[in-house]
Amino acid sequence: MAITMTSAAEQHVVKHLEHRAKGVGIRLGVRTTGCSGLSYVLEFVDDAASEDEVFQCGDVKLIIDPKSLLYLDGTELDYVKEGLNEGFEFKNPNVKDECGCGESFHV
Amino acid sequence: MALLQISEPGQSPQPHQRRHAVGIDLGTTNSLVATVRSGMAEVLADEQGRDLLPSVVHYVTEGVSCVGYEAAEHNVADPLNTLASVKRLMGRGVADIKTFGSQLPYEFAADDGGMPKIKTTAGLVSPIQVSAEILRKLAGRAEIAFDSELDGAVITVPAYFDEAQRQATKDAATLAGIKVLRLLNEPTAAAIAYGLDESERETKGQERTIAIYDLGGGTFDISILRLSKGVFEVLATGGDSALGGDDFDLAIADWLRQQMGMSEDLNPIEQRILLETAKSAKEELTDSTQVELEVLDWQGTLTRELMHSLIDGLIAKTVRACKKSLRDAGVAQTQIDDVILVGGSTRTPRVGDKVAELFDLEPLCSLDPDQVVAMGAALQAEVLVGNKSGDDMLLLDVIPLSLGIETMGGLIEKIIHRNTTIPVAKAQEFTTFKDGQTAMAIHILQGERELASDCRSLARFELRGIPPMVAGAAKIRVSYQVDADGLLSVTARELTSNVESRIEVKPSYGLGEEEITSMLQDSFSHARDDMQARALREQQVEADRMIEDLLAAIYKDGDALLDSEERQCLKVAIQELRDLRETTSEHRVLARQIESVAKASEEFAARRMDVSIKTALAGQTLDEIEKG
Numbered sequence A: 001m002a003i004t005m006t007s008a009a010e011q012h013v014v015k016h017l018e019h020r021a022k023g024v025g026i027r028l029g030v031r032t033t034g035c036s037g038l039s040y041v042l043e044f045v046d047d048a049a050s051e052d053e054v055f056q057c058g059d060v061k062l063i064i065d066p067k068s069l070l071y072l073d074g075t076e077l078d079y080v081k082e083g084l085n086e087g088f089e090f091k092n093p094n095v096k097d098e099c100g101c102g103e104s105f106h107v
Numbered sequence B: 001m002a003l004l005q006i007s008e009p010g011q012s013p014q015p016h017q018r019r020h021a022v023g024i025d026l027g028t029t030n031s032l033v034a035t036v037r038s039g040m041a042e043v044l045a046d047e048q049g050r051d052l053l054p055s056v057v058h059y060v061t062e063g064v065s066c067v068g069y070e071a072a073e074h075n076v077a078d079p080l081n082t083l084a085s086v087k088r089l090m091g092r093g094v095a096d097i098k099t100f101g102s103q104l105p106y107e108f109a110a111d112d113g114g115m116p117k118i119k120t121t122a123g124l125v126s127p128i129q130v131s132a133e134i135l136r137k138l139a140g141r142a143e144i145a146f147d148s149e150l151d152g153a154v155i156t157v158p159a160y161f162d163e164a165q166r167q168a169t170k171d172a173a174t175l176a177g178i179k180v181l182r183l184l185n186e187p188t189a190a191a192i193a194y195g196l197d198e199s200e201r202e203t204k205g206q207e208r209t210i211a212i213y214d215l216g217g218g219t220f221d222i223s224i225l226r227l228s229k230g231v232f233e234v235l236a237t238g239g240d241s242a243l244g245g246d247d248f249d250l251a252i253a254d255w256l257r258q259q260m261g262m263s264e265d266l267n268p269i270e271q272r273i274l275l276e277t278a279k280s281a282k283e284e285l286t287d288s289t290q291v292e293l294e295v296l297d298w299q300g301t302l303t304r305e306l307m308h309s310l311i312d313g314l315i316a317k318t319v320r321a322c323k324k325s326l327r328d329a330g331v332a333q334t335q336i337d338d339v340i341l342v343g344g345s346t347r348t349p350r351v352g353d354k355v356a357e358l359f360d361l362e363p364l365c366s367l368d369p370d371q372v373v374a375m376g377a378a379l380q381a382e383v384l385v386g387n388k389s390g391d392d393m394l395l396l397d398v399i400p401l402s403l404g405i406e407t408m409g410g411l412i413e414k415i416i417h418r419n420t421t422i423p424v425a426k427a428q429e430f431t432t433f434k435d436g437q438t439a440m441a442i443h444i445l446q447g448e449r450e451l452a453s454d455c456r457s458l459a460r461f462e463l464r465g466i467p468p469m470v471a472g473a474a475k476i477r478v479s480y481q482v483d484a485d486g487l488l489s490v491t492a493r494e495l496t497s498n499v500e501s502r503i504e505v506k507p508s509y510g511l512g513e514e515e516i517t518s519m520l521q522d523s524f525s526h527a528r529d530d531m532q533a534r535a536l537r538e539q540q541v542e543a544d545r546m547i548e549d550l551l552a553a554i555y556k557d558g559d560a561l562l563d564s565e566e567r568q569c570l571k572v573a574i575q576e577l578r579d580l581r582e583t584t585s586e587h588r589v590l591a592r593q594i595e596s597v598a599k600a601s602e603e604f605a606a607r608r609m610d611v612s613i614k615t616a617l618a619g620q621t622l623d624e625i626e627k628g
Helices: A007-020 A066-072 B069-073 B094-103 B127-146 B163-175 B186-193 B196-202 B245-259 B268-284 B304-329 B349-359 B372-384 B513-525 B527-561 B564-583 B587-600 B602-617 B622-627
Strands: A025-032 A038-045 A053-057 A060-064 A076-082 A085-091 A104-106 B021-025 B030-037 B040-043 B056-060 B063-067 B082-084 B108-110 B116-120 B123-125 B152-157 B180-185 B208-215 B220-228 B231-240 B290-295 B298-303 B338-342 B403-407 B411-416 B424-430 B439-446 B456-464 B476-482 B488-494 B499-504
Touching: A007 A025, A007 A038, A007 A060, A007 A076, A007 B040, A025 A066, A060 A066, A085 B127, B021 B127, B021 B186, B021 B372, B030 B127, B030 B372, B040 B372, B056 B069, B056 B127, B063 B069, B063 B127, B069 B082, B116 B127, B127 B152, B127 B163, B152 B163, B152 B186, B152 B372, B163 B180, B180 B186, B180 B372, B186 B196, B186 B208, B186 B220, B186 B231, B186 B338, B186 B372, B196 B208, B208 B304, B208 B349, B220 B304, B231 B304, B245 B268, B245 B298, B245 B304, B268 B290, B298 B304, B304 B349, B338 B349, B338 B372, B403 B424, B403 B476, B411 B424, B411 B476, B411 B527, B439 B488, B439 B499, B456 B488, B456 B499, B527 B564, B527 B587, B527 B602, B564 B587, B564 B602, B587 B602
Parallel strands: A025 A060, B021 B152, B152 B180, B208 B338
Antiparallel strands: A025 A038, A038 A104, A053 A060, A076 A085, B021 B030, B030 B040, B056 B063, B056 B082, B108 B116, B116 B123, B208 B220, B220 B231, B290 B298, B403 B411, B403 B439, B424 B476, B439 B456, B476 B488, B488 B499
């Protein structure tokens, strides 16, 4: 099982962590909510929990709880610019369908 | 496709719940919009990657033709329909425009409301409408960036903006369809962008005094703030509304002209070439020590030292304004904890050096000085819109000048004192002064002085329909409420009858920024005079009341209870009091005279009391009285 991220995503995560001046990494996760069943979580992490899995990606720790990992295995975190809009995108091979906006999904 | 941002632990938004808020720096020359992405404030650029939006709107017969860079291009060809710098006109009255509007090329017309409008080919346009166009353009930029509607915005205004100017800014936002989360003072926004509010929290609320040095293209502002327990208090503001980086360019261009041996009356094209050369030379000298110039058929060198000699006089003017504001604030240079550089013209290293020298402190300048205000506003917007937990940053503003009400004798009774944090509501009870009084004029004032005539009149309204009662029996509750944007509403209610009257204060437009600072200043310098004036007025009111009461009593009971000598004696005493009330400026003298009149009329009062008791008791048995 593995989670990865693109170098664009890594650059941005490093920048945000530096700016925030604390935190051990970022958490990727899912929770059951949203218009299409599940939605993504993307947060800074100050203390990882003991059950968390940690994936080292370059200089950044990607932290994920075991339950979310089931839904996110093989996901690549990317950073995308679409015109003036920019932000992180989960490229998740497990997704069967998404709501139109991509904020929530089904597996 | 919604793209995600990194949230604080435990604060990931629900899908479709992320709220989009921006901070807008609505500037005189340029405006910006910023938002917070993954905890960082970022300025949103347009499709061409440009951060700034020139605060310029161009009108054609059908209406607005364009806003921003495109509009600015019409400046030369169509100056009367290309509206720039309208921020200077926001919330101003027609009379103000007459005094300083002559610097602007536009033609003005007054409307019914006393608000000036600008004559354009599309008809009359108010400064509020022009500002709304700029705000609409910036909001549109944000909505494209979010791919979503905007939930709200924090808009910055200069610290010296009065209520009229703030209301005008808010009106512009409403007109543009933007929900204003709050208006924020520009220097406060700069301090937030540098996280000074957070460092204050970390040092357990230790007070910090902050100077914000804001040198833009055409304006200079200095603000002294005190940050204490999460509240920014404006101690003093100052500056020069006609001094900026453009004056540096002019000084250099003038030197160029002399070097080139040209006469003073240049044609517009030559003028522009010289200015552009001067500007780029100034910018190059930020990094290099000298620059080779080639203008028309002239070649030469401008060294950094030479440029300094050209602009030092201008910088010295800003330094003098800083010193004055420090004096106004009652703060010594050495008591300043942080200095922040704001405005593109602070990029000139000489400016930073002189500021550092003045405060003996390395100024904060790591953030882009053009963007810092918008960034601070964006951080504030993020909290207000509810994306970040509020405990993190509880930022309050304070009202800059006390709000009060005029009482008898032209005195001001302060209802909300200056530096009270807003939003706030305060009420006070008043009563009638005369028997049978059925109406009361409420005069709302702003200022620190003791006499109403020395304060700024914000609004007047009347409470009518008070049931006739003896003086002092009516209970009139006057409530002042200031919302989070510093806008005031006043309600007056007579409590026994529940008659109510209220007003939203959209103050009579027009108060110069200098007047505001000088109002504060005056209250300090006139503190003693004011105290005496107040004491005198109080005695005058007391004298008036005594004269009126006595005359009424003599009219009623004088024939029955006084012999002609006594009566004459009282009349003389009253006349003396009346004369003294008009002539003396010594409240103690007047107080003594009031006392002696009171003494002289004691006997008369006692007789009246006896009579009224006798009348009340006449014809009743002792039993009835005891029961009663």
